[in-house]
Amino acid sequence: MRAVITVIGKDRVGIIAGVSTILAGCNVNILDLSQTIMQDVFTMIMLVDISRSSVSFAGLSDSLDAKGRELELSVRIQHEDIFSSMHRI
Amino acid sequence: MISPFEVIETIKMIQEEKLDIRTITMGISLLDCCDPDAGEACRKIYDKITGLASDLVRVGENIEREYGIPIINKRISVTPIALVAGSSGEENYVMFARAMEKAADEVGVNFIGGFSALVHKGYTTGDRRLIHSIPEALSSTKKVCSSVNVATTKAGINMDAVREMGLIIKEAARLTAGQGGLACAKLVVFANVPEDNPFMAGAFHGIGEPECVINVGVSGPGAIKSALEEVKGADFGVVAETIKKKAFKITRMGQLVAQEASKRLGVSFGIVDLSLAPTPSVGDSVAHILEEMGVEKCGAHGTTAALALLNDAVKKGGTMASSYVGGLSGAFIPVSEDAGMIDAVRCGALSLEKLEAMTCVCSVGLDMIAVPGGTSSDTISAIIADEIAIGVINNKTTAVRIIPSPGKEVGDIVEFGGLLGSGPVMKVSGYGSGEFIKRGGRIPAPIHSLSN
Numbered sequence: 166m167r168a169v170i171t172v173i174g175k176d177r178v179g180i181i182a183g184v185s186t187i188l189a190g191c192n193v194n195i196l197d198l199s200q201t202i203m204q205d206v207f208t209m210i211m212l213v214d215i216s217r218s219s220v221s222f223a224g225l226s227d228s229l230d231a232k233g234r235e236l237e238l239s240v241r242i243q244h245e246d247i248f249s250s251m252h253r254i
Numbered sequence: 255m256i257s258p259f260e261v262i263e264t265i266k267m268i269q270e271e272k273l274d275i276r277t278i279t280m281g282i283s284l285l286d287c288c289d290p291d292a293g294e295a296c297r298k299i300y301d302k303i304t305g306l307a308s309d310l311v312r313v314g315e316n317i318e319r320e321y322g323i324p325i326i327n328k329r330i331s332v333t334p335i336a337l338v339a340g341s342s343g344e345e346n347y348v349m350f351a352r353a354m355e356k357a358a359d360e361v362g363v364n365f366i367g368g369f370s371a372l373v374h375k376g377y378t379t380g381d382r383r384l385i386h387s388i389p390e391a392l393s394s395t396k397k398v399c400s401s402v403n404v405a406t407t408k409a410g411i412n413m414d415a416v417r418e419m420g421l422i423i424k425e426a427a428r429l430t431a432g433q434g435g436l437a438c439a440k441l442v443v444f445a446n447v448p449e450d451n452p453f454m455a456g457a458f459h460g461i462g463e464p465e466c467v468i469n470v471g472v473s474g475p476g477a478i479k480s481a482l483e484e485v486k487g488a489d490f491g492v493v494a495e496t497i498k499k500k501a502f503k504i505t506r507m508g509q510l511v512a513q514e515a516s517k518r519l520g521v522s523f524g525i526v527d528l529s530l531a532p533t534p535s536v537g538d539s540v541a542h543i544l545e546e547m548g549v550e551k552c553g554a555h556g557t558t559a560a561l562a563l564l565n566d567a568v569k570k571g572g573t574m575a576s577s578y579v580g581g582l583s584g585a586f587i588p589v590s591e592d593a594g595m596i597d598a599v600r601c602g603a604l605s606l607e608k609l610e611a612m613t614c615v616c617s618v619g620l621d622m623i624a625v626p627g628g629t630s631s632d633t634i635s636a637i638i639a640d641e642i643a644i645g646v647i648n649n650k651t652t653a654v655r656i657i658p659s660p661g662k663e664v665g666d667i668v669e670f671g672g673l674l675g676s677g678p679v680m681k682v683s684g685y686g687s688g689e690f691i692k693r694g695g696r697i698p699a700p701i702h703s704l705s706n
Binding site: 253 | 319503
C-alpha cells in the first residue's frame with residue numbers, strides 16, 4: 166500500500182531529516198520525493214510504501230502530525246488512492 | 255506519480271474549500287422484523303440495526319483518517335416503518351421510533367431515517383397510524399427522522415395527506431415549541447421520493463432495495479465556488495465546463511469512499527448522491543456559487559437560471575465519476591443550512607416565492623424554511639400542495655421541510671443548532687387557502703404528452 170505525505174509550511178532546517186527519520190524508524194520506504202516553493206510556501210510531497218510499516222496507519226499519522234507541530238508545519242499522510250481517483254480516470 | 259499540483263489541489267479542496275463526504279448512510283431492510291407483537295417487532299428492529307451497523311462509525315472514521323477526507327456524518331436509513339409496524343395491532347407507533355433511537359445511540363450514528371409512510375395513492379392502516387404518531391415520535395426522540403411521500407407523477411397528489419401533513423407539522427411544532435419547532439426540521443413531505451437517498455431528513459430504505467446497502471452523499475459547494483472565482487467574467491460555456499470538471503473530482507472522492515466503505519463493511523454499494531450540500535459555515539454555501547456567477551444577491555432575477563445551470567452541470571460532471579448515481583443528486587437549497595441563503599433572506603433579496611421557482615430547477619424543494627408560528631395548517635398544506643405539484647408535473651422529486659416556529663414572527667431568527675443551522679422566519683401570504691385544502695381527495699396524475 167502506498168501513501169502520499171505532504172509537508173506544507175515555512176521552509177526551515179531539518180524538515181526532510183525530521184520526516185524521513187520517522188519513516189525509517191517505522192520501516193517505511195520513500196519511493197519518490199519532490200520539493201518546491203509554491204507561492205512562498207515550502208511544499209514537499211513524498212510517495213511512500215507503507216506495506217512493511219512496523220506501526221499502524223493511525224500510529225504513523227500521529228507521529229508525523231506530532232513532528233509537524235514540532236516543526237510548525239502541516240504534515241499529513243493520505244492513502245495514494247484519494248489522489249489517483251480524483252485526478253486519473 | 256501524481257503531480258505536486260494535483261496533490262496540492264486535492265488538499266486545498268479539502269482544507270480550504272471544505273470539501274467533505276457529507277454522509278455514509280447504511281440502508282437496512284426491516285421487512286423481516288414484522289411481528290404481530292409490536293414489542294417483539296421493536297426488539298427485532300433494534301437487534302437487526304445494531305447487528306448490521308455495529309462497525310459503521312468505526313469504518314467511517316478509519317477511512318476518514320487513511321484518506322484524509324472528512325466524513326461528516328454516519329447515518330442509517332431503514333424500511334418505511336409504516337410497512338413494518340403495520341403487521342402489529344399497536345395503534346401508536348412511537349415505540350418504534352424509540353427502538354430506532356436506541357439502536358442509533360448504540361451504534362453511534364447521528365441520525366436514523368425511515369419513520370416514514372408512502373401514501374401517494376392512499377393510506378393503509380399502518381400509514382395512518384404512523385402519520386398520527388409523527389409529532390410525538392419526533393418530539394420524544396433526537397435522532398429519528400420522518401418522511402411522508404404524498405404524491406408521484408404516476409399516481410397524482412393525495413390531497414387528504416397534504417391536508418393532514420399541515421396539521422401534523424403544526425402539532426410537531428407545538429410539541430417542540432421550546433426549541434423553535436425543532437421536530438419539524440426532522441420531517442419531510444415528498445413528491446416522487448427517491449428510495450436510495452442518503453441525506454437526512456428524507457432518507458429511508460426503499461422497498462426495491464437490497465437487504466443492506468451503502469449510499470454516500472458528497473458535498474463541496476466551496477470547491478465549486480472557488481473554481482468559478484478563477485473564471486470571473488467568462489461566458490456560460492466556460493462556467494458550465496468549470497463546474498462539470500470540479501463536480502467530477504468531487505464525485506470521484508464519493509465513489510472511492512463508497513467503494514471502500516462497502517468493501518470494509520461487506521455490504522453492497524448502492525449509489526453516490528451527487529448533491530451539493532451546503533452547511534451553515536462560511537465558504538460552504540450554494541447561494542454564494544450563484545452570487546459568484548453574477549447575481550448580486552441570491553434571489554435576484556437570474557437566480558433561477560444560475561441554479562439551473564449549476565444543477566445540470568453538477569449532474570453532468572458527477573455522472574461520469576461514479577458507477578452508480580442516485581438519491582436526490584443536484585443542488586440543495588436549504589435556507590437555514592446555507593450562510594448565503596440566510597443572508598439573502600435577511601436582506602430581503604430572497605422570498606418564499608422565489609425559492610419556489612428555484613425548486614423547479616434543482617434537486618429538492620422548500621427546505622428548512624422557518625415561517626411565523628401563527629401560520630395556519632391550511633396555509634402550510636397549501637405551500638406543500640404548490641411544491642408537490644411542481645414535482646408531479648415536472649416528473650422530479652420535490653419536498654417540503656417547513657417549520658412554523660411557535661411565537662416567532664417574520665424577521666426573527668430560529669436557532670436549530672449544528673448542521674440544521676439557524677433560519678430567518680420568512681413571510682407567507684396573508685390570504686387564506688382553507689377552502690382549497692378542505693376539498694380533499696386526489697389530484698389526478700398528469701398527462702405527459704402535449705407538453706407545453
